[in-house]
Amino acid sequence: MYNFEFVKPSSIAEAVKALAEDGAQPLSGGQTLIPTLKQRLNQPDMLVSLTGIAEMKGIKAEGGALVIGGATPHAAVAAEAAAHYPALAALAGNIGDPAVRNRGTIGGSLANNDPSACYPSAALASGATIVTDRREIAADDYFQGMFATALDEGEIITAVRLPIPQKAAYVKFNQPASRFALTGVFVAKFADGVRVAITGASNDGVFRWAEAEAALSANFAPEALEGLSLSGDNMISDLHGTGPYRAHLCKVLAKRAVAAA
Structure with missing residues (x-):
């Protein structure tokens, strides 16, 4: 590690002011940032912790949606979202291990947009709105490729609004x-159709599978996906699995998700 300044604001306004300083970087759960600091792959002059901002924590049901503060840890989502959005709670409860779930946050995960992270698929499939200190961004516009988002420099996720589906x-x-x-x-099945989002497969990051959405909107059953397939050409290929293997997994897991919904 190396020397840097550390500040812990108690309000969004204080955080925004601190992040306006040269060399400042936001710190949420730190599950990705801290390892990169240790390896000196990232060397900010100031870390601005968002974990002391009460208005960025908590979960509430509001107008048919679940609103989650950006600094809310995965463990809280797993425990408190279950009554309103069980699929989201189950997702959060299976991220990493207990240490990760108690430190990592939904806002941090969405801001980092790791190509294999779980939350981006939930946000995209739910048709979520990403709320920042400056504006609101539809999930369809927010995710822009591997580790790439619509966030501007110094912009922070204050909350995420996820419409609650029927199934x-x-x-x-x-x-x-x-x-x-x-x-x-x-x-996710809504009254006006089905949304299907896939993570951990494409070199372009999280994406929606339009053909599967159309098929499931007409018939929400695993067999509706039988004739569909995805190309492995632009899929991630590494020591854990080839592109064609991941493409095959997309269909298998989509069928399982429909059966489980």
């Missing part, structure tokens, strides 16, 4: 060491 399920194939999704599929 939903998330099924992932675990990478056993990290418990990230090797591939994961979130299926």
